[in-house]
Amino acid sequence: MLGMRNRLSIIYKNHSKFFSNFVKQRFVLGIETSCDETGAAVVTDSGDVIGEGLRSQKNIHVKNGGVIPSLAQALHRECIHSVVQDALDQSRLDIQDMTAVATTTMPGLALSLMVGLEYTKQMVARTNLPFIPVHHMQAHALTVRMIQRVEFPFLVLLVSGGHCLLTVARGVDDFLILGQCLDNAPGEVFDKVARKLRLQHHPECQGLSGGQAMEKLATGGSIRLLMGKGTQLPRSRTCDFSFSGTRTVADELIRRQETNQEITNHDDSFLENLPDICASVQHKITHHLCTRVVRAFQYCNNTKLIPDNNQILVVSGGVASNSYIRTALEKTCGVLGYNLICPPPKLCTDNGIMIAWAGMEKLKLGIGISDNPQNVRFEPRYAIGQDIRSSVAEANIKVKAVKFW
């Protein structure tokens, strides 16, 4: 005779088997065209990436010294269909097998966003699939939950070529802004300084972004050249970021060194102390990021925005793949009792996977699905969430960076 408990457990097991056969797996097709990557991916509800297509325009824009929006648009138009098809082909599924389509509609370059949105509108008109518009920065912040269990609320630092943002992720669609960039984003400074140093012609930096080139050449360099130079909002007790001062002092330093070493822009030679210049700029950017992060920790602890048992800092965006910055943040987190989580570099840069996953998060909760897909508009500027920067400023928290160097 089976005991009641065993009988119940067999019924439960059979039932759950029946149930899992019965419940259809869900798939979201994600599409990203907000800047200079055309990305598409298919993800499942359990976070498996079963298909991906990605084309980067970065090499083309590097030659022009920055993204030209009309060119970016033309390049997105040229390849969006084949990128989506790559993702679907790899997944061995048909568009009709998708549960929904999620596409970046904000923020970003208008002409780039337009391509993904127009393509999606045509696709959903043809297929009747539900359409989930996605906020690009929210997607960056949520990616981590695709690869590991991270519960809300957690702190997020997003650092890329266009953004620098400290935010508290309280839910899939619920973010608080603690601080943001007031001028140049850190990746932009890396790119502009790399260009001043003409690293795109350097034999060791072929095919690398400005930030990657600077990181590579910084190895073994001295970090001292810019210490004490160029203000980074020293008197503002906020979590906002300013990197324009770093850019100015780096430009001045390069000009001085070029004069001293008699190097002109048309020359094929490079400054002798490239490692010191790269390491000093990298250090200065890192130092500023770390002081802001320390203030954010203290603010979140004081206000109980982040509970003691979930002290997590997620760092993402292209600049997050820099290992000097990662190590510095790791040390900073360690001292203040936080855990640092960085998604793998491939998921930190722009891609279709993060958009598909953000769409899946919304789909699971039944939120953010458009009632009228053909009326969805793109928004070049759109805040990630509620701005509480003035409350951070009022808290007037004095901090010192953890000595990470």
Ligand code: KG4
């Ligand atoms: O997130 P992302 O792929 O795209 C946009 O910002 O649109 O980030 C690209 C930025 C570029 O500015 C690039 O120079 C920077 O991230 N970056 C890095 C590194 N890898 C990429 N910056 C510093 N160190 C790196 N290893």
Ligand code: ZN
């Ligand atoms: Zn991005």
